[in-house]
Amino acid sequence: MSKIPVIEIFGPTIQGEGMVIGQKTMFVRTSGCDYSCDWCDSAFTWDGSGKHLVQQMDAEEIWEELKAVGGDRFSFVTISGGNPALLKNLNHLIQLLKTNHIKIGLETQGSKWQDWFLEIDDLTLSPKPPSSKMTTDFEILDDIIAQLQQTNNQSFSLKIVVFNEQDFDYAKAIHKRYPGVPFYLQVGNEDIANSDNEKLLSELIGRYEWLIDQVVGDSELNDVKVLPQLHTYVWGNKRGV
Amino acid sequence: MSKIPVIEIFGPTIQGEGMVIGQKTMFVRTSGCDYSCDWCDSAFTWDGSGKHLVQQMDAEEIWEELKAVGGDRFSFVTISGGNPALLKNLNHLIQLLKTNHIKIGLETQGSKWQDWFLEIDDLTLSPKPPSSKMTTDFEILDDIIAQLQQTNNQSFSLKIVVFNEQDFDYAKAIHKRYPGVPFYLQVGNEDIANSDNEKLLSELIGRYEWLIDQVVGDSELNDVKVLPQLHTYVWGNKRGV
Ligand code: SF4
Ligand code: SF4
Numbered sequence A, B: 001m002s003k004i005p006v007i008e009i010f011g012p013t014i015q016g017e018g019m020v021i022g023q024k025t026m027f028v029r030t031s032g033c034d035y036s037c038d039w040c041d042s043a044f045t046w047d048g049s050g051k052h053l054v055q056q057m058d059a060e061e062i063w064e065e066l067k068a069v070g071g072d073r074f075s076f077v078t079i080s081g082g083n084p085a086l087l088k089n090l091n092h093l094i095q096l097l098k099t100n101h102i103k104i105g106l107e108t109q110g111s112k113w114q115d116w117f118l119e120i121d122d123l124t125l126s127p128k129p130p131s132s133k134m135t136t137d138f139e140i141l142d143d144i145i146a147q148l149q150q151t152n153n154q155s156f157s158l159k160i161v162v163f164n165e166q167d168f169d170y171a172k173a174i175h176k177r178y179p180g181v182p183f184y185l186q187v188g189n190e191d192i193a194n195s196d197n198e199k200l201l202s203e204l205i206g207r208y209e210w211l212i213d214q215v216v217g218d219s220e221l222n223d224v225k226v227l228p229q230l231h232t233y234v235w236g237n238k239r240g241v
Helices: A059-070 A090-099 A115-119 A138-150 A165-177 A197-216 A230-235 B059-070 B090-099 B115-119 B138-150 B165-177 B197-216 B230-235
Strands: A004-014 A024-030 A055-057 A076-080 A103-108 A122-125 A156-162 A183-187 A225-227 B004-014 B024-030 B055-057 B076-080 B103-108 B122-125 B156-162 B183-187 B225-227
Touching (some): A004 A059, A004 B197, A055 A059, A090 A103, A090 A115, A115 A138, A122 A138, A156 A165, A183 A197, A197 B004, A197 B197, B004 B230, B055 B059, B076 B090, B090 B103, B090 B115, B122 B138, B156 B165, B197 B225
Parallel strands (some): A024 A076, A122 A156, A156 A183, A183 A225, B024 B076, B076 B103, B122 B156, B156 B183, B183 B225
Antiparallel strands (some): B004 B024, B004 B055
16 A cells, blocks of 8 residues: 655644644644745654654554554544645545544645545645745635535635734735635744743743734634644643644 | 623623634623532622623613624624523524624523524533532433434534543543533633732643643543633633733
């Protein structure tokens, strides 16, 4: 069976962000990304620094490892990256998880369609705002959202990370472009190298309050949710928790 | 038109907890409760201390006040208490909000049924654990959940606030009794009089980590969400934000 490049498998823990915030879940992180966001907090998945961690695993091996690590203490698996949507053959893993009654969450920036998107229980599309220095391909994103809406799959959402006012305007434009899609604004973490958790926390909460103020004052962002990254509140910038 | 006892109307702000955590919303808080939980953070709605704040308002007056305070900056209204489920005549307000395309969230402990439960977009049932010193009437709760499930209204959830191990066991029993219902565990705030926000925050995050550890280690709580009260992270114990 074809191999999937896996950079870490851990859990169970809590999903710290987005549409299933708080969910008890295992994580499978795949390596490789077609973007290189300025503030990427998972750069080790694509910049070479985590190369030694990558294991080529088939779906059965991933499932065995999930059970070895998580025992019977999970019923939800989150697939993250990098950009897992680069991997056409993820469908094997997705089928295997579904056969075992596991719910699946997945996040991608929306730069590439995969047919298996339709099998994901909670799919987050997170196009990247100007501060990332990446450019959104709206032709592709329009197409992805149209396909998801067409199949009446309502378990997907848009999530925009906001670092500054330009990003906030970008978020507004995205919400306007796709008005019916559940919409999340998330506070950006500007300080991904900070290991002083107390200082980090007070910065992050200050940024969260700023973002809430922006949204609360804006009549073009009404039916939206504003969330922090909860895992950074609890564990700071530590990885694999 | 019949009057509703309202103790505060404020917003827009962010819903800090539960199934619509992060949602931009207005709040309407009604007065009166049939419980008197040991750690109630809204005791001013029922213990007499907020008596001077109560206004008897009809649905139209509440809607006018919502617009006066929130302008065009909201499309979601959260009705909280006290226990708003004591008020049969809330149906007038609910109809009026729906006519104006406003989504509605509401929380109750599940001690009383109202037919208008079926009109609520996001209904949270939050039965109270042993630390509250209240006793759950399971005959009523069973009946409420059966009625909600019968009508195929899937936009309701159970939320249990957990202060200690006994509460945790209660949460497990509730999840077991109603296995199909979306299930939230929430960290209890033991320190509702603390105005030292920094100290409060570090306590609350410590309690959140404890609760995550309990859930992560327990195979009887798998498809669940574990959440803090985000508003206390941002605003401490301040009211009306
Ligand atoms: S799309 Fe995600 S993983 Fe890829 S570079 Fe950007 S933030 Fe990092
Ligand atoms: S049910 Fe809610 S409002 Fe009533 S006493 Fe308990 S915590 Fe307070």
